Amino acid sequence: MIYLDNAATTLKKPDCVKEAVLRAMDTFGNASRGTHTPALDALRMLMEARIALASLFGLSADPMRVVFTLNATLALNIAIAGIKGHIVTTSVEHNSVLRPVYRHGNYTIVPCDALGCVSTEAISSAIQPDTEAVVLTHASNVTGNVFDIQSVGKLCAAQGLHFIVDASQSAGLLPIDMKNISALCFTGHKSLFGPQGTGGLCLGPDYMPESLYVGGSGHHSFDLKHPQQLPDALEAGTQNAHGIAGLLAGVQYIQSTGLSAIHNQADTLARLFAHSLADIPGVTLYGDLAAPLRTPVVSLNIEGYDSAQAAGLLFEKYGIAVRAGTHCAPLIHDRLSLSGSIRFSFSHFNTREETQLAIDAVCTLANR
Incomplete structure (x- = not known):
């Protein structure tokens, strides 16, 4: 997983x-x-x-x-x-x-x-x-x-x-x-x-x-x-x-x-993930992804999929555990005109290999 x-x-x-x-x-x-x-x-x-x-x-x-x-x-x-x-x-x-x-x-x-x-x-x-x-x-x-x-x-x-x-x-x-x-x-x-x-x-x-x-x-x-x-x-x-x-x-x-070492490692993975998906047709990313300081969270939606449906497929087909829905934050979803989103959140215990597999999985779903 x-x-x-x-x-x-x-x-x-x-x-x-x-x-x-x-x-x-x-x-x-x-x-x-x-x-x-x-x-x-x-x-x-x-x-x-x-x-x-x-x-x-x-x-x-x-x-x-x-x-x-x-x-x-x-x-x-x-x-x-x-x-x-x-x-x-x-x-x-x-x-x-x-x-x-x-x-x-x-x-x-x-x-x-x-x-x-x-x-x-x-x-x-x-x-x-x-x-x-x-x-x-x-x-x-x-x-x-x-x-x-x-x-x-x-x-x-x-x-x-x-x-x-x-x-x-x-x-x-x-x-x-x-x-x-x-x-x-x-x-x-x-x-x-x-x-x-x-x-x-x-x-x-x-x-x-x-x-x-x-x-x-x-x-x-x-x-x-x-x-x-x-x-x-x-x-x-x-x-x-x-x-x-x-x-x-x-x-x-x-x-x-070290606080900075922990954040930097997770942040690097999250930015790699977001950057790799930024221009993929059918994938919409949310937030200020260019900000110099962020937490390692990337939320997105994939065209043609409800967020819960996509999250279910990510786990069932690729073993990738993410969260779907409004994440107990309804007002920002209202502001972005969303019923939900798929959230990928990284830890410094994650790896580049895992990140690349997640990128590939999202691309595969988007291409379908």
């Missing part, structure tokens, strides 16, 4: 990730629920993971402001629920942003252009007197376009707004500095190489949302209110220490291999 669905989840993980999960399952007790070695080992690992993630994301504040969640969806729900005023977001967002914003009710959606791009100026123009926050993805899960979170962060800081960033597609691939970011939401199972069921919320010093749930914390058990200090305030219940051990190993792998 040629696995090119890494934007959904990375299938190939570094060996150290699997080893860390297995070791944790044999040795970890419940963190903060005992003073014996298994419980303390789990607690130490959680702290080590917070420190590693704070370093990766340029979080200069206390690493205790790294809060673990099940995934980026939960992190985004927590972050967005803390906003009471008007929200500015964009049409390139995933439903994990859009649906919490819709539920919030007071929002403006900035449209993207025909390439799926959104400028800082367009976001600035949507800010109203009652705007409290801007919510923006760092990279589109449909087009691979990367958005300028640095300039949007400066805009928000200048206007006293919170800035919430969805880093689901960029964490582990692109450099991130949390300066001027109030909340960075990430998932562990994509390019951080962690297990599914891991993710988190990194909070800048200026933002403290309320938890969506409360419960056990391992201390202050006679208090009627849940503890208010971080990370406990947003981490009720037992943590997924086994999974987070794998996430920590994934982050350590990224740090030892």
Whole structure:
């Protein structure tokens, strides 16, 4: 099988990730629920993971402001629920942003252009007197376009707004500095190489949302209110220490291999794939494929095929695993007048040989 669905989840993980999960399952007790070695080992690992993630994301504040969640969806729900005023977001967002914003009710959606791009100026123009926050993805899960979170962060800081960033597609691939970011939401199972069921919320010093749930914390058990200090305030219940051990190993792998090396290898394959298909009759590519900075995602359609039909044929006939449909990002598909698209997403574990086989398969389907 040629696995090119890494934007959904990375299938190939570094060996150290699997080893860390297995070791944790044999040795970890419940963190903060005992003073014996298994419980303390789990607690130490959680702290080590917070420190590693704070370093990766340029979080200069206390690493205790790294809060673990099940995934980026939960992190985004927590972050967005803390906003009471008007929200500015964009049409390139995933439903994990859009649906919490819709539920919030007071929002403006900035449209993207025909390439799926959104400028800082367009976001600035949507800010109203009652705007409290801007919510923006760092990279589109449909087009691979990367958005300028640095300039949007400066805009928000200048206007006293919170800035919430969805880093689901960029964490582990692109450099991130949390300066001027109030909340960075990430998932562990994509390019951080962690297990599914891991993710988190990194909070800048200026933002403290309320938890969506409360419960056990391992201390202050006679208090009627849940503890208010971080990370406990947003981490009720037992943590997924086994999974987070794998996430920590994934982050350590990224740090030892080098963020740029990981991105450059996957980016080279994605650009080879897109460039080879750009002039093939019947193949339509989406996004700003000439941009100097992209994530390794290429979405396309093949004339004469529904996206799901083409994805099914790619797997059945050629063993190529991709994703079809709207990828939980309906508004960008509306903007591009699409009912769906076929998404190829590359990892640095993929090879040129696999990429060439994918090119040949798409060409064969298009020629039919």
